Every structure is written in structure tokens, then in C-alpha cells.
Amino acid sequence: MATSNSTNFELDVTEYIEEAFERCGLEVRTGYDLKTAKRSLNIMLAEWANRGLNAWTIEEITIPLATGVGVYPAGTLTISVASSTGYTVTETITGGTSGATATVTSVPSATSLAITIPEGTFSLSETITGGTSSTASTVSAVVDFSNVNSTIDLLSVVVTRSATDFSVARLSRDGFFSIPNKATTGRANQYFIDRLVTPTLKIWPVPENNTDVIKFTRLTRIQDADTPTNTLEIPFRFYPCLAAGLAYYLSVKRAPNKVQLLKTIYEEEFDRAMMEDRDRASFNITPSYMYFRS
DSSP: OOOOOOOOOOOBHHHHHHHHHHHTTOOOOSHHHHHHHHHHHHHHHHHHTTSSOOGGGEEEEEEEOOTTOOEEESSOOEEEESOOTTOOTTOEEEETTTOOEEEEEEEEETTEEEEOOOBSOOOTTOEEEETTTOOEEEEEEEEEOHHHHTEEEEEEEEEEETTEEEEOEEOOHHHHHTOSOTTOEESOOEEEEEOSSSOEEEEESEESSSSOEEEEEEEEOOOOOOSTTOBOSOOGGGHHHHHHHHHHHHHHHHOGGGHHHHHHHHHHHHHHHHHHHSOOOOOOOOOOGGGOOO
């Protein structure tokens, strides 16, 4: 017998909802059934962020550092302009009407600039001018915070200088607050992630040059289930977990007699998926020589 020779099985939002209703012993009959199920699905995806790492949502970000600038977005922050040609990395841009300022961290496209957290608010259609290049262009769309707002947490941070990566240690809020002189310059060796709605990365000492680069891995939100025809941003090994979880969430509202059974299935499926989602690495134990005496 011939096999399918395909490995592209995928469900869209409607199919997950139908599967979940069937596990509850129900059918999707109305538009409201779809609406309430989609709401439960998005709530469940948000809840997954509280259960540990989702390896497929880890992303690496690289940001050139600017002299004297100690606060950076915990992701990619962009502003759209008529033309980005001529702007230079690490220069300060200033809004001609608003007076808002930011530092350019990269030029990702012909019509956008990646920037640091702005001081002030850039206005639509105003002219922004580069402090070093004197390049001027008009703002065609306001600053896009969506990428930064999708950051849940940072996992690791390094600063690169002369092709060498140096580890940067994480500080608590109190630890960062207790630094007596936050204007001290040098190679950054400590950081604090301020987990606001728009998370920011605060580093210390503040950069002493424009040549260091900071690199970090961040854990991001799973994309929303917006429309019934959307597929979801999850690897195939989580398909059973997602279907089981949505069935459990729906049972709380529609099939209370099946809540305990569906919850048990969901937790088992989730545990299996998370076990397969973990990093695998060799584990070696090295004795500490400080305990040996001659």
C-alpha cells in the first residue's frame, strides 16, 4: 500500500473549535459558538506563557549600542518614514514638530528605521532629522510597538565587543535601583528587564562607545487566533495538546460533567508536549578542585 508521502497536516482555528466541541459531546451551531470558543482559545494561549518556555517562541535580537544610551526596547521598535536612505546607525533623530528624539539602532528597510525608546512622541507627517547625517524625511506611520509588546521575558544577554561575546548578568528591580551612579560609562555587564506593557532593557554601565552590540534571546507571545481560517503558530507536537486544552476550556462553560476528564487529558498532553519541546544537551559533572587537599 502506498503512503501519503506528506507531512503537512495542519488545522485552522475552525477545525480546532470543531474538534473541541466534539470532545465535549457538542456541535458548533451558531456564530456565537465560534466567538466564545475563539475567545477561550486565545485565553488558553495566553495561559501557556505562564507554564514555562515555549521553545518555538524564542527569538534572538541584535541591537547596536549608542554612546551614553542605557535604555533599549526589549525587541525591535520601528518607525516608518518616506525614505530611510542616508540615516546612520547610532545617530539621534529629532522630530521637527514634536521635538521627540530617539537613537537609530538599524535601518531594516528603505522606508523604516529601528530606534530606541523615544523621548516624547513622534507625530504623523512631521519631518525627522538625523543629528549626524542631517538626513530629513517625513513620518509615514507612527512608532510600531507591537514587536516589543510581544516580549514576555529575556532569557540571556551578551554584549559583543571586537568579535568577543561577554556575558551580562541580570539584576532585580531593587538591584538596578540601588546602583548609585547609573550614568557610569563602560562595557555593559549588568541588565534589568523592566516588564511593562512595553518592556524595556536597561543596561549598566551605559555604553562608552558606538561599536558595542547587545544580543539577547527573548521569549515572545504566541500569535493570536484572529479569524476562523487562521492557522496557529505552534509546532505539530502541540496539536493534540491544543485540541485537548480547548475542549477542557469549553467544557467549563458548556459541558461541566466532562470538566475533570478533559482537564486530565489536557494536562497529560501538555506535559508530553513540553517534554519534547525542551533543549537537549550533554550533562557532565566536573568536581570542584577547591575541595581537594594536597
